[in-house]
Amino acid sequence: MPDTQRLAGIQIRRLWSTDRDAVVTLFRGLDPDSRFDRFMGTVSEAAAASYAAHAVSAEGMVFGAFAQGELQGIGELRPVGAAKEAEIAFAVAPGHRGRGLGAALGARLAQAARNGGTRRLHLRCLAGNRPMRALARRLGAELRPGRREVHAVLALSPPTLFSLWREGVEGAFDVAVAASAAWTVVPVV
Numbered sequence: 001m002p003d004t005q006r007l008a009g010i011q012i013r014r015l016w017s018t019d020r021d022a023v024v025t026l027f028r029g030l031d032p033d034s035r036f037d038r039f040m041g042t043v044s045e046a047a048a049a050s051y052a053a054h055a056v057s058a059e060g061m062v063f064g065a066f067a068q069g070e071l072q073g074i075g076e077l078r079p080v081g082a083a084k085e086a087e088i089a090f091a092v093a094p095g096h097r098g099r100g101l102g103a104a105l106g107a108r109l110a111q112a113a114r115n116g117g118t119r120r121l122h123l124r125c126l127a128g129n130r131p132m133r134a135l136a137r138r139l140g141a142e143l144r145p146g147r148r149e150v151h152a153v154l155a156l157s158p159p160t161l162f163s164l165w166r167e168g169v170e171g172a173f174d175v176a177v178a179a180s181a182a183w184t185v186v187p188v189v
């Protein structure tokens, strides 16, 4: 897996409610084909924006990829029915693909899931979604192809002291960066 910190100019951090508008803008910027790939079916821009408005506050965890301070990619981790299992999903802005944002988000999602006790990650995409299949392979997932969709499964090892420590350091950094981004300077008159 790639080291999320080594992508020049790219910052990966957890998203909070203060990032809601940026998430909506990102989903609004997806073209119809990207929405089709992300939601595995036809979804209007308004419906995608409505989904995005609740994405950060919904159950699970959401990470964002920032380039030049702008949110350009999102990776979602959602618990599924069975204990220790979760589903992941991605959306990267069309103009920022092929730069490793998806892979970096995937690595961070896998790290967070592993440290939270998840043992298997599931990822579903349309059979014709080559970038997503490549990303799943890059993350080390086992691909189970179906006629219409591919189900990828990524087995995670149990957390170690080091993986927990690293998650803690990155989590503290995430909070500091998100807080400073949300900070509004009120001029003194």
Ligand SMILES: CC(C)(COP(=O)(O)OP(=O)(O)OC[C@H]1O[C@@H](n2cnc3c(N)ncnc32)[C@H](O)[C@@H]1OP(=O)(O)O)[C@@H](O)C(=O)NCCC(=O)NCCS
Binding pocket: 034, 035, 037, 038, 039, 073, 088, 089, 090, 091, 092, 093, 096, 097, 098, 099, 100, 101, 102, 103, 104, 124, 125, 129, 130, 131, 132, 134, 135, 138
């Ligand atoms: C799938 C998606 C998230 C990939 O994001 P990305 O930032 O471009 O991914 P990366 O740059 O990290 O590349 C990941 C892999 O995909 C490959 N890839 C990227 N674009 C590709 C393309 N157009 N065709 C084939 N492979 C491609 C990369 O080479 C890389 O594989 P490698 O590690 O073997 O070289 C992005 O295309 C996207 O947002 N698509 C629309 C939404 C979607 O399909 N979501 C998936 C369902 S949840």
